[in-house]
Amino acid sequence: MSRAFDWLDKRYGLTPLVDFLKHKEVPVGGHSMVWYYLGGTTLFFFASQVCTGLLLLLFYQPGEATAYESIRFITTKVPFGWLVRSLHCWSAHLMIVSLIVHMFSTFFLKAYRPPRELSWVTGFVLFMLALGFGFSGYLLPWNELAFFATSVGTDSMKAVPGIGDWLLQVLRGGTDVSAQTLYRFFALHVVALPLITVGLVGGHLLFIQRQGMAPAMGTHVARRGLRFFPDFLLRDLLLWLLCLILLATLAVSLPYGPGLPGVEWELGKKANPLAPAYPGIKPEWYFLWVYQLLKEFPPHILGMEGPQAAILLVSVMLGIWAAVPWLDRRAQRDESSTAFSDLGVAAILFVGYLTLKAWDIGGKGLKVPDTFAVARATSIITVIVAAAIFALRRFAYQHRFFLLSGAATLQIALHGFLRVSYLNAGIVSVLLIAAGFAYLRLRPGPSVPPRLGVAP
Amino acid sequence: MIALALLLAAAIEYSAPLKQFVGAVGKDGKPVLTQGQLHTLDGLPEHTRELLSTAIDNQIIGSAKHLGILLSVDMPAQSLALVAQDNCVLCHTDPGNVKARSLFSPDPKVSNSNPLLNLTEFVNDTHFRQGLSCSGCHGGTPKDESMANEIAQRWPSDPGLRHADRTWIPGFCARCHSDPAFMRGFSPAMPTDQLVKYQQSKHGTLLLGEHDSKAAQCVSCHGVHGIRGAKSRNSKVYAQRIPETCGTCHADAQYMAGYKNVNGDPLPTNQLAQYKLSVHGKALLEKGDLGAPACNGCHGNHGNNVAATAVAVASFSQACRTCHPTNASLFEASKHKKAFDEHQWPACEQCHGRHQIMKPTDALLANEPGALCFDCHAKYSKENLACGKTAAHFKGALTQLGEGKAELSGTVEHLAEAGLDVEPLTGVIGELSEAVVQTRTRVHSFDQGTFDSAATPGLETLARGRKLVADARAEHGFRRKGLLMAIGSLLLLASGLAFKIRGLGSRASDDEKRP
Structure with a gap:
């Protein structure tokens, strides 16, 4: 083993890299270590995506006459094909969850500072x-749900000011969702997005390794640290194993998702492009708030089309x-910045409120639920969550700035x-925020800007 | 308000006669035309406004109130253009010109006029929409400015005379509807044999032969001034409204008193109630299946007949055959056909009933008290033991198929939720459903061999479905076992790793203790 290392070291100069790993430390203290592992779990789910994606690529054939059929073939005839597809779908959703957390x-x-x-x-x-992976991959099975959801999703591109119609045509490869759209989304999903992602993941990791x-x-500098190799890496590995167990359990128990x-x-x-779209089509959960x-x-x-204004606000x-x-x-x-x-x-x-509302929570499972009942039920849940977060921040972290979350709760x-x-x-809430900031700016006090909170 | 009305008038450029009515003010100082009526007027094509203007100029539209009445009726601009050119309609819609009993009104209840003179109904009448207005039936021309003698002669003013003897109505409608050349100009696909059929029908013989004006004629079913095509949901003869239309008379015991069947029994009036409970009634009225027969499905439209004589018995079965041809053919070739003919029993009705035909169940098949076959077989075929065995065989096979189908249908959803491929099983369930239908149909052959030609493949399909379910369950078990083994291995690996980390953790602490 050491002879092999010596052989490689002479040619590629590995000793500095090994020394770097030996001395690399992860800062300990100040806050829970658990947050440091979330990037690793996201990376694990991304790796699962790559592996299962490659296996799916062995059988998947893009095309109007073959896409749906090949997915059907994968899930019914290919040995463990159902499992590979289920793993791919579950790891996609878990990756987004991990990424968001x-x-x-x-x-x-405030690690962005x-x-x-x-x-x-x-x-x-x-x-x-x-999100682009999720959106482009959704269409690939070429089934009814994917087709109409993509039609609705791409349609919102029209709202982009100035270039909306052009962007829509580029994305769809024509005026409507067709086989051309499928080819484009396939190319995006398996070539363009992975290449960009791998490059950016490399950059992201490089920044973290350097800094x-x-x-x-x-x-600014941690008082003490945990050795990255092997201490932190082995802990990472253990978490990955637990993630794999979770992934496998979900993939086998709920092969089509939680429903x-x-x-x-x-x-x-x-998908049948000539069939009428059925009501109640919704995008994937992470797009629901925009929907x-x-x-x-x-x-x-305000002189704009509604969707245009909404997309502008999201942007x-x-x-x-x-x-x-x-x-x-x-x-x-x-310094502490509780305002942020x-x-x-x-x-x-x-985002949570809009997502719950899009899920028709409180709609009693009706096809056309009572919008007021849904708004009320989702408001109750969100306000309870807001109150719990307020209590946690006020009493556990002694935060004193609640203007923005208060305005969101008020809305x-x-x-x-x-x-x-x-x-x-929303307008009432924005006015409240404006009044709040004006008060903080104008109230008599020390010449230095007021401290908006106490460091956690 | 007045200023707004004038402003609108100025914007549209009304002609002088229209402008005069648009700006008219009532005794209470308020404009006569409402905002809605003005909005309707503004939305009319210029040509239609010109026609209204001409009618005002000619004093046929006599007041702003009269104009308001015309504008308040919900009708397309084309209909309003027809109204504006028809002096009969214009005069008979002007409350200042005619008495209430002959006034066409958007709501006869409010104007206290004849309920048949409903203007809203009239402008939606299929005849009016095709340009056939008052003069088409009553005589004269739309340009006449007063009631000519010809009209009075043709249409006696005493309504009592017209109502006492209605024998004139079928012939009156038939002037157009029995003329193929004339009808081709309006509705080329419409038959023109209604009068001939009606003359042969029970209603026709009562009215035309016995001068019984209580018998139904054209207007009894189609209405008078609001006649719609049969495909219109508002038509009294729209498929789903036919039972109630027929029931207007036939479910009215008082009205039907004195009418008898050919065997001399009073004509029952419970048909409508029975029909509503039947499989046909539920399909048509509750499920909205317009293919299901209403009264006319069996009795015909204009040439209705009563199934009572020996000839009619045969024709009655032919009515069922229209929709159930296989069952009828199998019955025709069966042993029962001869027996039924001997007893002069109607084929289908004998077992399935007449107006209250219920969905048949497999429980009906048995030669024991309470079963369908028992009453006749106990009386006429007591010594034939084979009948009982055949019925038991039929029931056994159908029960197996029915229960098997329910079992597979219940399982398929569960297997699909578990992520297993259920397409082959779904196909088998489809085949099984077809086999159940075919097997039930072959009961009408009353022959074990014919019955088995459908039942045996059905039972084979059932066995195939059960095998697929067993295979799917085995696959599900394999998946769960595989998952448990994988989780076990991964947990073992994770435990080893945890121990290793624990060891490293204590060593790291030792490192920290060093200066």
């Missing part, structure tokens, strides 16, 4: 790419999210309990 943990720990801005930005782009993992707030709208992949009927937001907008608003929100390392000045100075923690909670409440309460339209409730 990883992203929010990074956000709340300098000098790790690019780690945040590459992570954000990787999140967008993961190390972010220590807790207020400590929730947006989290199911039963093949069903083959619901589009529904909340009227056909025309602005995502833009703010991506630029957080530069917006959070206090975190840049390694509050922004994260507000984002969770905003939900006004809409769900008082039947104020979602947009009007």
Whole structure:
């Protein structure tokens, strides 16, 4: 073994790399270690995607006459083909879940603060790419649900100002979803997106290896560390094994998903472009909040088309999210910034409420549920969650800034309990935020900007 | 409000006669035309507004109120254009011109006029929509400005005379409807033999032969001023409305008193109630299956007949045969045909009933008290033991097929939820459903060999389905065992790793203790 290493070392100079690994440490203390493993679990699910995707590629044939048939062949005739497809689908959803938790943990720990801005930005782009994987992969079975969901999903591209129609044509390869769309989505899913993703994952990992993992707030350098190799890596490996057990159990027990709208992949009927779209088609769960937001907008608003305004709002929100390392000045100075923690909670409440509403929680399983009953039921759940988060932040972390999460909760309460339209409730909340910031800016006090909270 | 009305008038550029009515104000100081009526007027094509303007100019539309009545009726612009050119309609819709009893009104109850003079119904009448208006039946021309003598002669003003003797109605409608050349100009596909059929029908012989004006004629079923095509849901002869239309008379015991069957019994009036409970009634009225027969499905439309004589018995079975040809053919070739003919029993009706035909069940098949076959067989075929065995054989096979199909259908959903390939099983269930239908149909042969020609393949299909279920369950078991083994191996590996990490953890602590 050592002779082989010597042979390689002489040619490729491996000793510095080994020394780097020997001395690499993961910062310990300040906050729970569990958040450091979420990037690893996301990577594990991505690796599962690559492996199962390759196996599916052995049999999958894109094309109007072959896509559905080949998936059917994989799940019914290929030995363990059903398992490979189920693993692929489950790991896709688990990867997104892991990614979201990883992203929010990074956000709340302020790990995006300098000098790790690019780690945040590459992570954000990787999140967008993961959504792109989900969207492009959804159409590939060429079944009824995928076809109509893609029709609805791509249709929202029209709302992009100026280039909407052109973008729609590029994405679909024509005016309608057709075999051309399937070819494009296939190329995106198995060539373009994986290439970009592998490159970005490489960059993301390289940044982390160069800079190390972010220590807790207020400590530029961790007081002590855990050796990366083998201590941290073995712990990572153990977690991956547990993830594999979870993945296998879910894939075998629920091969078509848990049966929730947006989290199911039963093949069903083959797509028929001439058939009328059936009601109640919904996108995958991680797009549901955008889907619901589009529904909340009227056909025309502020001289724009409703969907256009909704997509603009989503773009602005995502833009703010991506630029957080530069917006959070206090975190840049390694100071507590509970206002941004509050922004994260507000984002969770905003996205969570819309997702629950899109799921028709409280609709009693009716095909056309009572919208007020749904709004009310989802409001009750979200307000309870908001109250629990408030209590946790106020009493466990002594946070004192709740303006943004409070405004998000107010919007939900006004809409769900008082039947104020979602947009009007949103306007009231925005006015509240503006008034709150104006008060904080103008109130008499020290000349230095007020501390918005206490460090956790 | 007035200013708004004038503003609208200015925007549209009304002609002078229209402008005068648009701006008209009532005694209470409010505009006569409502916002809705003005909106309707604005939405009309210019040509239609010109026609209304001409009618106002000619004083046929006599007041703003009269114009408002016409604009308040929900009708397309084309219909309003026809109304504006028809002096009969225009005069008879003007409350200032005719008495209430001859006034066409959008709501006769409000205007206290004759319920048959409903303007909304009239403008939707199929005849009116094709350009045949008042003068088509009553005489005169749409351009006449007063009631001509010809009209009065043709249409006696005393309604009592018209109502007492209705024998004139079939011939009156037939002037057009029995003329193929004339009808081709309106509805080329419509038959023109209604009068001939009606004359031969029971209704026709009562009305035309016995001058019984209580017997149904054209308007009894089709209505008067709001006649729609039979495919219109608002038509009294739309498939789903036929039972109620026939029931208007036939379910009215008082109205039907005195009418008798050919055997002299009073004509029953429970047919409608029975039909609603029947498999046909439920299919048509509850499930909306327009292919299911209503009264006319068996009795015919215009040439209705009563199934009572020996000839009619045979024709009655022919009515069933229209939709159930295989059952009828099998019965024709069976042993029962001869026996039924000897007893002059109607074929289908004898077992299935007449108006209250229920969905047959396999439980009916047995030669024992309470079963369908028993009453006749106990009386006429007591010594033939083979009949009982045949019935038991039929029932046994059908029970097996029915229970087997239910068993497979219940299993398939469970297997699909477990992620197993159920397409072959779904195919088998489809075959089995067809086999059950075919086997039940062959009961009408009353022959074991013919019956088995469908039952045996059905039972083979059932066995194939059960084998598929067993295979799928075995596959499911294999998957679960495989998962358990994989989880076991992974947990073992994870435990080893956990021990290793624990060892490393203590060593790391030792490292920390060093200075």
